[in-house]
Amino acid sequence: MPRIFCPQPLASGAAFDLPPGPARHVQVLRLQPGDTITLFDGRGGEYEATVRRMGRSDVGIEVGSFDPVEREAPRTIHLALGMPANDRMDWLVEKAAELGAASIQPLMSARTVLRLSGERAEKKAAHWQAVAVAACEQCGRNRVPVVHPLLTLSDWLGQHAPAPAVRRYLLSLSEPSQPLRAEAQDEACFLSGPEGGLTPQEEEAAIAAGFQPVRLGPQILRAETAPLAALMRLLG
Template sequence: MQRHRIYTSQPLQPGNRIMLEEGPTRHLVQVLRLKTGAEIILFNGDGHDYSAHLGETSRRSSYAEVQQRLEPAEAPACLQIHLAIGISKGERMDFAIQKAVELGVAEITPLITERCQVRLPSERQAKRLQHWRQVIIAACEQSGRRRIPSLNPVQELHSWLGVANTADGLLLDHRADRALHELPPPGEAVTLLVGPEGGLSATERTQATTNGFSGLRLGPRVLRTETAPLAAIAAIQTQWGDFR
């Protein structure tokens, strides 16, 4: 029987009885229609899954009885992938973030670039970041990840380039001269920079390479903004990461 995985921000210890947050409660009780005693899996980002039973439930609240911590813990990735991506429209950005998490990225930074078609005033950024965090959590619930990738604040590209660790930075650019197999292997981490719809401007590409990024070409085709990072992440995982 399938046991549904649910994220909670609370500490988890065998024997504890916790009240689940409103979102998980609504999903378990109103969407999945689980009853008292149903077996579920909880995780909070500490690297472990925890078996649990659903306790008392109502439409607005539910309790879980934590049974045991399941082994083994999620092992750290052999390559930490940081996706820095220009903000694209609505579902495209959601899709790119969701699938990047499923493919194993460890960190995500949303960037404002010259060609971004989405403008986020400061008062809207917190709401959008909360939405993207929920996309990340849902992707972890589905894919079995037990550690939550980091989501950084929205930043201007030129400001981010001034402080980013670009020792092993890759700029995804169909005009680049080198393919992945022609690049030297990174150390323990790699940063992948991807533009929004329309890509990065010539000035931004120059800024990126000046700050240490190496151009990366993925074949002869021009990929959409939601396709490009996923193809690159899968290729990186195959070449140097945990797809090997």
């Protein structure tokens, strides 16, 4: 049964026209009145729904029974990362969503190849959020990870870094970094750089903000690989 994310709150018995994005999804699948789909709104659980009407650009549905199923990871892990170039960021967001990341913070640092600002940055963030939604539709997650608006590393460390209760890790090849190990924490944030990593000055700023320098092993992983390896290790 097709799974479709609906950004508006759902409730059993409700009947309404799907928003444009989900409606296009139904039309692309060539569903017909009477067909059933699974809807989720990101608040947990999912609903069985029935297509009641197919218009040229609109789709009417009726929401049926609710299933409170949860498929979330056992721990809340946030990724803050220097954006890899080209389409590698799309791949990273997709896989992070599939594997269970709670949120993704794209960052621009000194060595970031992809430089974005203004409307271009907003469009990219919206695109990455759509990638995360599609990944959740495919993998069965009912809670979509938030892809935050793009920030510079300095702005993020100064104003938006995680609360002190969140364990903070910084990927670093410098001494005295320690091997990253899964802890019993409920929530953690992993910070990594783009191609070329973070500069020594950026690492110092992150450590001053409470990040613990860690390494993932003897190999030097790509910018799009390291956050996923850390995610899986922290999820245990």
